[in-house]
Amino acid sequence: MKKLSHSIVAALLTGVLCLSLFSGCSQDGGSDKDKTKPVIQIGYVTWAEDIAMTNLAQAVLEDKLGYEVKQIQADVAPLFASLAAGSTDFFLDCWLPVTHKDYMEKYGADIQDFGVSFENAKIGLVVPSYVDLNSIEQLNGAKGQFDGTIVGIDAGAGIMKATDTAISEYGLEYSLLSGSGPTMTAALKKAADQKAPIVVTGWQPHWMFSKWDLKFLDDPKGIYGDAESIHKLGRKGLDADAPEVSEFLTKFKMTGEQLGDLMGAVEAADDPLKAARTWMNDNKDVVSAWLPANA
Numbered sequence: 250m251k252k253l254s255h256s257i258v259a260a261l262l263t264g265v266l267c268l269s270l271f272s273g274c275s276q277d278g279g280s281d282k283d284k285t286k287p288v289i290q291i292g293y294v295t296w297a298e299d300i301a302m303t304n305l306a307q308a309v310l311e312d313k314l315g316y317e318v319k320q321i322q323a324d325v326a327p328l329f330a331s332l333a334a335g336s337t338d339f340f341l342d343c344w345l346p347v348t349h350k351d352y353m354e355k356y357g358a359d360i361q362d363f364g365v366s367f368e369n370a371k372i373g374l375v376v377p378s379y380v381d382l383n384s385i386e387q388l389n390g391a392k393g394q395f396d397g398t399i400v401g402i403d404a405g406a407g408i409m410k411a412t413d414t415a416i417s418e419y420g421l422e423y424s425l426l427s428g429s430g431p432t433m434t435a436a437l438k439k440a441a442d443q444k445a446p447i448v449v450t451g452w453q454p455h456w457m458f459s460k461w462d463l464k465f466l467d468d469p470k471g472i473y474g475d476a477e478s479i480h481k482l483g484r485k486g487l488d489a490d491a492p493e494v495s496e497f498l499t500k501f502k503m504t505g506e507q508l509g510d511l512m513g514a515v516e517a518a519d520d521p522l523k524a525a526r527t528w529m530n531d532n533k534d535v536v537s538a539w540l541p542a543n544a
Contacts, residue, residue: 283315287490292321292328292337294403295430298454298479298508299342301515302366304525306341306501309536312526313544314493325352326405332484333359338491339483339498341366344452347474348372348407360482363498367454367479367508372408373465374399374415374473375451377441384467385419392422394446399425400436401450408450408473415472425450437461454505456512493541500539507535 289310293303307318321337329349331337333356343349343362353360374385382391399416401409404427412425433449434457440447441461448466457463481498488495503511511528518524529536 286316288317288319289491289494290319290321290336290338292323292331292340294325294328294342294406295322296342296402296406296452297430297434297456297512297516298367300521301508301512301525302341302503304515304521305511305529306497307522308526308529309497309539310494312529313536313540314497316491316494324403324405325349325407329356329360332356332482335484335486337484338487338494339363339481341479341481341501343480343482344370344372344407344477345480347477348411351407351410359485361485361487363481363483363495364502365478366481366502367505369476369505370453370479371465371476372411372450372452372473373468374412374448375463375465376446376448377437377444378462378464379444380446380448382466383464384469385415385421385472386467386469388419388421388423388448388466391446395423395448397423399423399448399450400433401425401427402430402433403427406450408452411473412450415468415470418470418472454508454512456509456516459509459513493544496541497539502539507532 291303291306293299303320307320310316310318321331323331323337328337328340329352332340343353345353374388376382380394382388388395399412399421401412403409409425409427415421416423416425437447437449437457438461439445451457451463451465481501483495483498487498511525514524514528515521
């Protein structure tokens with residue numbers, strides 16, 4: 250028993266030594282996490298602007314406000330359900346009044362809207378500028394060029410539902426290929442490199458418009474709606490459980506130039522969170538305006 254007791258003491262001393270070596274340290278130079286604060290779970294989908302904003306939010310909450318943050322990737326439908334159930338803390342990429350209208354009608358009463366983060370967003374069908382079409386109505390006449398296929402993103406996305414409606418309303422003899430944001434841009438890159446025709450479900454803000462010369466096809470029937478706003482959604486009770494996070498969400502808003510710059514940096518980086526941290530540190534005046542007064 251005496252020998253065992255000495256072993257336990259030695260193990261405890263080793264543990265204390267390890268803790269003393271690592272205490273006060275944090276990843277990438279960020280501030281220590283406050284263990285009395287709740288862990289914040291940010292839900293996101295694999296859309297370029299959502300990836301960029303989510304990583305920026307994580308950097309700000311960790312480094313400026315001392316929270317531990319986890320990112321949870323999901324398709325948009327289960328993400329709305331998770332927000333309404335209180336399992337996810339917030340989501341930064343709700344498009345209104347058209348794209349996510351159905352989800353808000355279903356779940357909106359159980360979700361808190363923290364306001365607009367980006368104005369004049371747009372969705373629709375997009376082609377490279379070298380494609381000699383200007384309107385959705387012209388697609389059937391060029392069906393052979395596009396193999397009768399529209400390259401889409403994740404099946405539950407609002408833009409996919411709008412595109413199903415467009416196919417019906419315009420009588421398009423096309424199939425809508427589902428996938429993800431990254432698979433859509435990979436297909437777009439392959440076509441652009443070969444100067445080949447392609448039509449994709451696209452939206453602004455998105456880094457692809459700065460990388461390639463693209464255009465929206467005119468939508469005379471107005472299926473995709475006019476300019477939209479991107480809203481920040483949170484679970485009910487977040488303002489009481491994490492008031493600093495709630496205040497950050499309320500204040501968080503970006504211009505087209507700011508979001509485009511952030512998206513470009515994140516897209517080009519091997520580590521999105523590191524790129525977002527760099528952007529945060531290079532834009533201190535912008536970020537400080539989002540923080541609580543006592544931060």
